[in-house]
Amino acid sequence: MDNEQPLAPAVESILAAARDRPVPEGRVSVTPRSLPDALAAAAADGRAPVIAEVKPTSPTTDGANDDDPVALARAMVEGGAAALSVLTEPEHFGGSVGTLTRVREAVEVPVLRKDFLLAPEQLDGVEADVVLLIARFLDDLPGMLEAARERGFQALVEVHTRAELREAVDAGADIVGVNNRDLARLEVDLDTFERVAAEAPDDVTLVAESGLSTPDDVRRMRAAGADGLLVGTAIMAGGVEQVTANTRRLTEAETTDTETNE
Ligand SMILES: O=P(O)(O)OC[C@@H](O)[C@@H](O)c1c[nH]c2ccccc12
Numbered sequence: 001m002d003n004e005q006p007l008a009p010a011v012e013s014i015l016a017a018a019r020d021r022p023v024p025e026g027r028v029s030v031t032p033r034s035l036p037d038a039l040a041a042a043a044a045d046g047r048a049p050v051i052a053e054v055k056p057t058s059p060t061t062d063g064a065n066d067d068d069p070v071a072l073a074r075a076m077v078e079g080g081a082a083a084l085s086v087l088t089e090p091e092h093f094g095g096s097v098g099t100l101t102r103v104r105e106a107v108e109v110p111v112l113r114k115d116f117l118l119a120p121e122q123l124d125g126v127e128a129d130v131v132l133l134i135a136r137f138l139d140d141l142p143g144m145l146e147a148a149r150e151r152g153f154q155a156l157v158e159v160h161t162r163a164e165l166r167e168a169v170d171a172g173a174d175i176v177g178v179n180n181r182d183l184a185r186l187e188v189d190l191d192t193f194e195r196v197a198a199e200a201p202d203d204v205t206l207v208a209e210s211g212l213s214t215p216d217d218v219r220r221m222r223a224a225g226a227d228g229l230l231v232g233t234a235i236m237a238g239g240v241e242q243v244t245a246n247t248r249r250l251t252e253a254e255t256t257d258t259e260t261n262e
Pocket of ligand 1 (some may be wrong): 098115230232
């Protein structure tokens with residue numbers, strides 16, 4: 001555990017709930033859809049490689065989006081999303097593992113399980129193509145990475161600082177997300193990705209996470225080396241009838257038309 005600044009109270013509360021969650025029975029064994037391949041295929045197709053996130057609510061969002069998660073997910077894929085992320089944290093993000101299963105059955109793109117997983121047994125209980133591992137919360141990151149891979153998962157290791165990036169790379173992470181939101185103040189700063197990504201080895205798949213809302217943000221993160229862009233709030237805004245357009249606006253950020261129009 002990396003103790004820089006104290007965590008925000010909301011994050012402490014999320015972690016306490018994560019520690020208390022019942023351990024799922026059994027053990028999953030996944031045949032994953034490749035996230036790096038899906039991101040690369042989108043980029044080769046001229047689409048900005050967006051991972052669109054089904055996030056009904058969050059500690060930094062007002063209210064909740066009650067639209068059907070499967071309808072939202074389909075709308076995101078229709079808008080060109082290369083992959084999806086589904087919150088499964090129940091108490092603070094309105095997620096569930098059942099939602100993830102239904103979404104993964106409904107789409108063909110890779111699906112990331114977004115949750116606060118602290119121990120290997122918590123990886124069980126639901127299949128996903130990718131699991132999120134947050135470096136700051138894991139005392140034994142290499143152990144969690146190994147446990148994830150033993151079950152067939154790909155792992156997206158989330159970092160916020162250069163020190164955490166080194167930790168992730170040393171642990172053998174090959175997909176790294178840089179969260180622009182800091183877990184101490186819950187504030188977003190897009191410089192974070194630029195600063196941290198500059199230090200990443202070339203063979204790591206890099207994902208820029210949080211706070212991306214405009215085509216300019218997408219182009220900025222791509223210029224700084226992002227292979228993927230994780231976007232929740234800006235895509236969820238307006239509900240299901242808006243989601244396809246919200247997604248398309250970002251996936252088309254790199255086409256000539258969009259650039260000349262803005
Ligand atoms: O809604 P945003 O700002 O587009 O962010 C999406 C995603 O990065 C964010 O939900 C997130 C990043 N890391 C997390 C860890 C747990 C829960 C959520 C997250």
